[in-house]
Amino acid sequence: MQAFSEPRATKQRQAIYAALQGDTSHPTAEEIYLKVKRQLPHISLGTVYRNLKLLVEQNLVKEIAVAEGPARYDFRTDDHQHFLCDTCGRVYDLKVSLGLQLRELERTGFTVQRRQLVLYGLCPRCRQAASVPTSTRA
Ligand SMILES: [Zn+2]
Ligand SMILES: [Zn+2]
Numbered sequence: 262m263q264a265f266s267e268p269r270a271t272k273q274r275q276a277i278y279a280a281l282q283g284d285t286s287h288p289t290a291e292e293i294y295l296k297v298k299r300q301l302p303h304i305s306l307g308t309v310y311r312n313l314k315l316l317v318e319q320n321l322v323k324e325i326a327v328a329e330g331p332a333r334y335d336f337r338t339d340d341h342q343h344f345l346c347d348t349c350g351r352v353y354d355l356k357v358s359l360g361l362q363l364r365e366l367e368r369t370g371f372t373v374q375r376r377q378l379v380l381y382g383l384c385p386r387c388r389q390a391a392s393v394p395t396s397t398r399a
Contacts, residue, residue: 274312276301281322287333287343287352325352327379340376346384348391353384 280296281288288296294309313334316322323335327345333352342355357380363373383391 270308270312273297273301273304273308274315276304277309277312278316278321281334281336284336285354287325287335289331289333291331293334325377325379327352328381342378342380344380344382344384346387347381348383348387351384351386355380 276297280293290310290313294306297304317324320338323338325333325335325343342357344353344355
């Protein structure tokens, strides 16, 4: 952990954290790397991974493990769920409440310690693009 108190490492971590703020696209580590690289040209992908891991451990960012492909990162650390579009790969924030289901689980003897729900399917944009244009409204 010594390395993280080094000023350069802190600067890199701050840049990574800053790059994520307000980014609702839920970028991958590689996308974050490309963004931060514009500001810190010497940063490596490995450094980005290391710092992301640390930010996740500190609860400053959220890691979203997905069924296929690399993990996505979220600056929102509040309790919310995700929808991943199979076609375009966009990740959307969902306001799905798990409260009732969780209470039912607890009632039947389960203790939930972590939760992460990712729903997969077709997003509105892709659904519209995929549908046969029968309407003249479009
Ligand atoms: Zn889509
Ligand atoms: Zn999110």
